[in-house]
Amino acid sequence: MSTFFTRTTTKDVVYIALFAALTAALGLFPPIAVPLVGIPVTAQSMGMMLAGALLGAKRGGLSMLLIVLLVAIGLPILSGGRGGLGVFFGPTAGFLLSWPVAAAVIGALHERAWTTINPVKSFLFCFLGGIVVSYAIGVPWASVNTGLSLMETATGSLAFVPGDMLKAVLTALAVVSIRRAFPGLHQTA
Amino acid sequence: MTRRARASLLHRVPPGVKLIVLAVAGTALAFTDSLWAMGAALALTWLGYALARVSNRRLLAVLRPMAWLLAPLFLVQGLMHSWVLACAVVGRIVALVALANLVTVTTTNEAMIAVITRALKPFRVVGVHPAKVAFAISLSLRFLPVIAGLAQEVRDAQRARGLGNNPLALALPLLVRTLRMAGDVTEAIEARSMEDEDDDVDAPRVQPAGHARTASPPSASASSSIATVSRSS
Structure with missing residues (x-):
């Protein structure tokens, strides 16, 4: 969090933009069906976890805020070619809006533990931000949007948890390998 | 027309x-x-x-x-x-x-970008720079096709190695190349002397097309949107 109020350098803007572009590109991959549940899962929210873990709280959060802006502008960058203001009135809008917060949380946790990061820690951080925080915003939103009770919405959302867990595991494994190649990633120049 | x-x-x-x-x-x-x-x-x-x-x-x-x-x-x-x-x-x-x-x-996307940059102006007092936001938007638009192309390339390469279904074999090279590209792009922008100062009243007029090794030539739509962004603020 210490870097949160420092000014945004050119390098920061480039990282923010490139990870937003990466997250958008992940939406182009065809969805895969998660074993056991069968609900199609896209790689896109892995972009959110990766942005937080690799860029830190500020840059990760801002790059997901950029995704929200790009969707609002009308670009079809969400998985399945969704985009435009219509997305913000659908039942899943809360999950999209949770991404900046979730990425910032994942980023803050990774920044603190960057020198001693291991797959288990990284997974826990991604789980906290990418699932706990994200669902804490997305589920109440869906509940208001659909008129269903919180309990009903939460039960329905459970179907997506296995897919998100899988993404948290993959992110954690990727983060640890990337740290070996780019050890100074969180030292904002 | x-x-x-x-x-x-x-x-x-x-x-x-x-x-x-x-x-x-x-x-x-x-x-x-x-x-x-x-x-x-x-x-x-x-x-x-x-x-x-x-x-x-x-x-x-x-x-x-x-x-x-x-x-x-x-x-x-x-x-x-x-x-x-x-x-x-x-x-x-x-x-x-x-x-x-x-x-x-x-x-149009351009009109929507203009509305967003205008709406952000009051937030200048809390440290938001509309010009930097506009620049981030045009940069991400510019590099979306590049990174999507990279992803496709990595996928083809790993499929040839029989790793087409291994998500990590796809994610890691893509991440490494994206992070390297970020370094190259930053250097390219700074070499074109885009001011890295807080008092950027104007939108940056630099086209981030300079890093010849990793990127393909800028597409017409991306460069025109960058031009629109610089004009609108």
Whole structure:
């Protein structure tokens, strides 16, 4: 969090933009069906976890805020070619809006533990931000949007948890390998 | 030119006005479960599509991905609560999504970027730089096709090695190349002496196309959107 109020350098803007572009590109991959549940899962929210873990709280959060802006502008960058203001009135809008917060949380946790990061820690951080925080915003939103009770919405959302867990595991494994190649990633120049 | 020829009354309404109408409609419908209100909203939105001469296919493109959520929602609401409420809830979502989509369809991306940069100006006091936001938008638009191309390349390469189904074998090279590219792009921008200062009143006029090794030549649409961004602020 210490870097949160420092000014945004050119390098920061480039990282923010490139990870937003990466997250958008992940939406182009065809969805895969998660074993056991069968609900199609896209790689896109892995972009959110990766942005937080690799860029830190500020840059990760801002790059997901950029995704929200790009969707609002009308670009079809969400998985399945969704985009435009219509997305913000659908039942899943809360999950999209949770991404900046979730990425910032994942980023803050990774920044603190960057020198001693291991797959288990990284997974826990991604789980906290990418699932706990994200669902804490997305589920109440869906509940208001659909008129269903919180309990009903939460039960329905459970179907997506296995897919998100899988993404948290993959992110954690990727983060640890990337740290070996780019050890100074969180030292904002 | 074709856009101009097709421009309807709705295309010419300032984007800010359309956004306010959308916000008002969203707020109003949130406070009612009346089927009459939903019906009226749906009818008015449909009239808007007719007025803007936007084909229904544009509408279906947004609603179809939502159908797999809306259908079970309708059933659950109907079975557990009431069918009237089920109609109202689904009607509200469809009406608002359709209306919001109408705003998107009748507003150019450039106009929407201009609205966003203008709306961000008051936030300058808390350290938001509209020019930097506009620059980040155009950079990400510029590099979306590049990174999508990289992803495809990595996928083809790993498939050739028999690793096409290994998500990590796809993610790691893509991440490494994206991070390396970020370094190259930063150097390229700084070499073109884009001011890295806080007092950037003007949008940066540098085109981030300079790093020859990793990127393909800038596409016409990306460079034109960058030009629009620099002009609009």
